[in-house]
Amino acid sequence: MKIEIWSDVMCPFCYIGKRNLESALENFDQKDDLEIIWKSFQLDPNMPETPQGSQAEYLSKNKGLPIQQVEGMMANVTEYAKQIGLDFNLKDAVMVNSFRAHRFIQIAKERGLGDEAEELLFRAYFTEGKNIADEQILKEIATEIGLSEADVQTALQDDHYAYQVKQDIQQAQHLGVRGVPFFVFDNKYAISGAQPVEQFSQTLDKAFSAWKSEAKPKFHVSEGDSCSVENPRGCI
Known part of the structure; x- marks a missing residue:
């Protein structure tokens, strides 16, 4: 069963939502299926590709809120993250366009390493204060998850990966997604936002039960003597 997750690397609730889903999966016996x-997904596709001051300054300007209020909001989300084991360091977050990071995610996903790429990009942005648009940072992350520096260059230069990012965003728009994280279970059930672990568990159970009941039955074969194209002499 597919679980599709729309996310932006710069979204704190996407990191929190990821961790809550993972906690729900720890007690889900069918996770191998x-x-x-x-x-x-990009929350601000128009953000420049060069660092733009502190997160507090950026949010204050874009939301039209006093910087003290924004700092209070940041402190609240930091405490929320701490309760589930995440160490946020928002004052050092590098505000930069996330498109290059998403291109990297696409090639990692193609190689079966999408989850690993997401985790390390979240950590780089929210904990380590790294520039997720910087090619060298992306190369370091690539090496850590088992990709090569050449893979990063391909992701940043090949228009195929830019197209994949835009396709994901268009699909989100078609679904009516207005914010992230947004989780879709088997194209039938959705969770918007960083919901509690219990909500993820309930939705997992419901979606999986529906998926399993609709799945085609598998063949159960009892083997006996036979002729096969692989071993035609076995018939003699």
């Missing part, structure tokens, strides 16, 4: 697919 799940396929998790990360989808790109």
Whole structure:
């Protein structure tokens, strides 16, 4: 069963939602029958590709709120993250366009490493204060998850990966997604936002039961003597 997740690397609730889903999966006996697919989404596609001051300054300007209020909001989300084991360091977050990071996610996803790429990009942005648009940072992450530096260059230069990012965003728009994280279970059930672990568990159970009941039955074969194209002499 597929679980599709629309996310932006710069979204704190996407990291929190990821961790809450993972906590729900720890107690889900059928997790080996799940396929998790990360989808790109950009909260601010117009953000420059060069660092733009502190997160507090950026949010204050874009939301029209006093910087003290924004700092209070950041402190609240930091505490929320701490309760589930995440160490946020928002004052050092590098505000930069996330498109290049999403291109990297696409090639990682193609190689079966989408979840690993998401995790390390979240950590780089929210904990380590790294520039997720910087090619060298992306190369370091690539090496850590088992990709090569050449893979990063391909992701940043090949228009195929830019197209994949845009396709994910268009699909989100078609679904009416207005914010992230947004989780879709088997194209039938959805969770919007960083819901509690219990909500993920309930939706997992419901979606999986529906998926399993609709799945085609598998063949159960009792083997006996036979002729096969692989071993025609076995018939003699």
